[in-house]
Amino acid sequence: MLHISNLTKRYGGQIALDSVDLSIAPGERVALLGHNGAGKSTLMKMVLGLLAPSGGAITVAGHAPGSRAARDLTAYLPENIAFHPALTGREQIRHFLRLRGRPASEADGLLDKVGLADAARQRIGTYSKGMRQRVGLAQALIGRAALMVLDEPTSGLDPVSRREFYALLDDLAANGTAILMSSHALSEVEVRTDRIAILSKGRKVADGSLSALRAAAALPLTVQLRPQPGQAAQLAATFPEARQIGEILTLACAQSDKSEILSRIAARRTLIEDFDFLPPSLDDIYVQISRSAA
Amino acid sequence: MLTRILSTFGIEFAIALRNRWLSIAVVMMVLFSLVLSVAGSAPSGEFGADRLSLTVASLTSLSVYLMPLMALIISFDAIAGEVERGTLPLYLAYPVSRGELLIGKLAAQLVLISIAVCLGYGVAAAVAFWFSGAEAIAGLPALWRLVWTSILLGAVFLSLGQMISSLARRPSGAAGLAIGLWLIAVVLYDLGLLAAIVADDGGAFTTRVFPWLLVANPADALRIYNLAASDAVGAASGLAGAAQSIALWKPLASLLLWVILASGLARLAFGRVKP
Ligand SMILES: Nc1ncnc2c1ncn2[C@@H]1O[C@H](COP(=O)(O)OP(=O)(O)OP(=O)(O)O)[C@@H](O)[C@H]1O
Numbered sequence: 044m045l046h047i048s049n050l051t052k053r054y055g056g057q058i059a060l061d062s063v064d065l066s067i068a069p070g071e072r073v074a075l076l077g078h079n080g081a082g083k084s085t086l087m088k089m090v091l092g093l094l095a096p097s098g099g100a101i102t103v104a105g106h107a108p109g110s111r112a113a114r115d116l117t118a119y120l121p122e123n124i125a126f127h128p129a130l131t132g133r134e135q136i137r138h139f140l141r142l143r144g145r146p147a148s149e150a151d152g153l154l155d156k157v158g159l160a161d162a163a164r165q166r167i168g169t170y171s172k173g174m175r176q177r178v179g180l181a182q183a184l185i186g187r188a189a190l191m192v193l194d195e196p197t198s199g200l201d202p203v204s205r206r207e208f209y210a211l212l213d214d215l216a217a218n219g220t221a222i223l224m225s226s227h228a229l230s231e232v233e234v235r236t237d238r239i240a241i242l243s244k245g246r247k248v249a250d251g252s253l254s255a256l257r258a259a260a261a262l263p264l265t266v267q268l269r270p271q272p273g274q275a276a277q278l279a280a281t282f283p284e285a286r287q288i289g290e291i292l293t294l295a296c297a298q299s300d301k302s303e304i305l306s307r308i309a310a311r312r313t314l315i316e317d318f319d320f321l322p323p324s325l326d327d328i329y330v331q332i333s334r335s336a337a
Numbered sequence: 338m339l340t341r342i343l344s345t346f347g348i349e350f351a352i353a354l355r356n357r358w359l360s361i362a363v364v365m366m367v368l369f370s371l372v373l374s375v376a377g378s379a380p381s382g383e384f385g386a387d388r389l390s391l392t393v394a395s396l397t398s399l400s401v402y403l404m405p406l407m408a409l410i411i412s413f414d415a416i417a418g419e420v421e422r423g424t425l426p427l428y429l430a431y432p433v434s435r436g437e438l439l440i441g442k443l444a445a446q447l448v449l450i451s452i453a454v455c456l457g458y459g460v461a462a463a464v465a466f467w468f469s470g471a472e473a474i475a476g477l478p479a480l481w482r483l484v485w486t487s488i489l490l491g492a493v494f495l496s497l498g499q500m501i502s503s504l505a506r507r508p509s510g511a512a513g514l515a516i517g518l519w520l521i522a523v524v525l526y527d528l529g530l531l532a533a534i535v536a537d538d539g540g541a542f543t544t545r546v547f548p549w550l551l552v553a554n555p556a557d558a559l560r561i562y563n564l565a566a567s568d569a570v571g572a573a574s575g576l577a578g579a580a581q582s583i584a585l586w587k588p589l590a591s592l593l594l595w596v597i598l599a600s601g602l603a604r605l606a607f608g609r610v611k612p
């Protein structure tokens with residue numbers, strides 16, 4: 044649905060994006076991660092045709108970005124979304140619907156979907172930040188776009204609304220919408236996307252599923268052991284490499300050593316009440332990849 | 338295309354209503370028209386003109402100064418305001434063209450100005466009928482001419498305001514440019530012509546170049562057209578001779594050309610705005 048190859052953007056002498064390749068298939072949810080100023084918003088604006096690339100190519104379902112056909116297919120949620128404060132949420136969404144050639148009567152359903160039914164007839168100037176963000180989501184949901192470009196869509200949303208938002212995305216992706224979203228909330232992205240691309244200083248430093256990134260980062264798992272009452276000292280002696288935090292013994296375990304550690308645990312199972320293998324979190328992987336790229 | 342323009346028109350008109358632009362414009366027009374039509378209480382027989390034609394002569398000056406100012410005030414924020422609020426990128430990501438956006442905005446602002454002009458000059462007509470009765474009917478065609486040419490002049494300066502708004506990209510800058518444009522177009526331009534005529538002392542400039550320069554300015558074109566098209570109005574203004582030396586079609590063509598030219602300039606300037 045979206046193909047980006049060799050995309051480069053320069054602002055004056057400064058390089059904001061450097062030969063980035065990225066493709067998204069229909070129904071795929073891709074998260075774009077990166078530090079502040081990494082180039083995420085810049086990439087998205089070029090996908091929408093709002094900025095002209097300095098080099099490289101973009102196609103949206105075969106169409107040039109910003110062309111009429113591409114704009115018909117694409118929904119956009121800008122970061123720091125803003126609306127005219129004198130309009131009500133309902134008027135704004137009805138206007139956006141008509142601009143897309145859809146009946147304005149769909150507005151109430153959309154506002155209900157994002158939990159704004161009660162505030163629909165108030166002026167947007169009176170809305171909270173999260174409510175404005177929801178108006179933004181509502182307009183992005185118009186007409187089930189084939190490609191959704193969402194710049195930090197969950198910023199300002201409370202935890203419950205985030206969950207509802209991801210449920211909406213799952214539904215769209217299941218119906219074939221390709222989704223590109225940027226985020227700084229790694230724990231959400233971890234469970235809610237199919238693929239993760241990481242930008243660092245304008246270069247793409249990683250692109251793959253979470254498990255692929257995990258393997259590439261080669262970070263150790265964390266093993267936690269809870270001793271049987273009174274056996275803590277003895278257990279600590281048999282796992283000298285472990286650190287003791289309160290009751291719990293914690294040790295690092297390389298991916299390749301998993302079975303060895305497991306058999307050591309099995310051999311001492313009389314001393315152990317419970318144990319856990321914790322995979323590295325996306326936070327850890329992200330820090331590792333960004334650091335090794337720097 | 339029509340749906341998108343109409344929807345933009347509706348949204349812009351709602352915003353203008355809530356910003357009180359309509360009330361401000363109407364109050365301005367009605368107030369000035371009222372003052373001018375009541376103050377113009379000289380016995381009408383003196384000029385051989387009916388009372389309404391007399392009023393139209395003074396309202397013509399009002400249009401020359403106030404229409405450009407009002408139009409610029411209403412339109413200077415059109416693009417710069419969207420840029421500053423950050424609402425432009427989303428609109429430009431929608432399947433709506435920049436031309437459609439501009440036309441929708443222009444239409445809303447034009448309707449606003451038209452309402453103000455019709456109400457203001459309607460009040461002037463009512464005053465004339467009140468004081469002089471049926472005799473004022475003689476001045477109605479002149480008043481009607483003034484109404485629609487004023488709306489054309491408004492359209493010209495609305496588009497110029499949109500152009501300025503696109504070029505400045507910030508509302509404060511756009512406001513400054515708008516005031517500058519108004520001063521140049523309706524004050525300094527005429528002063529400059531006057532100075533040139535005085536210096537030229539009846540030479541080639543006065544006879545050949547001056548009439549064209551006069552017609553080329555849309556505000557002057559409105560004045561000339563209205564004074565020349567009606568004998569009574571021309572007589573009342575005391576400028577009949579000067580105005581009638583210019584063929585009637587020239588100022589009208591100038592006004593119409595300016596409407597097209599200004600909207601084209603606005604579209605060009607808006608096309609260069611990067612969100
Ligand atoms: N209009 C501009 N002129 C000059 N430089 C710009 C412009 N817009 C962005 N940049 C630069 O491009 C780089 C990428 O910016 P971008 O907004 O894409 O970052 P981002 O990844 O979206 O960051 P954030 O997480 O803070 O939203 C930054 O170094 C920024 O300074």
Ligand SMILES: [Mg+2]
Pocket residue numbers: 083084085122194
């Ligand atoms: Mg950003």
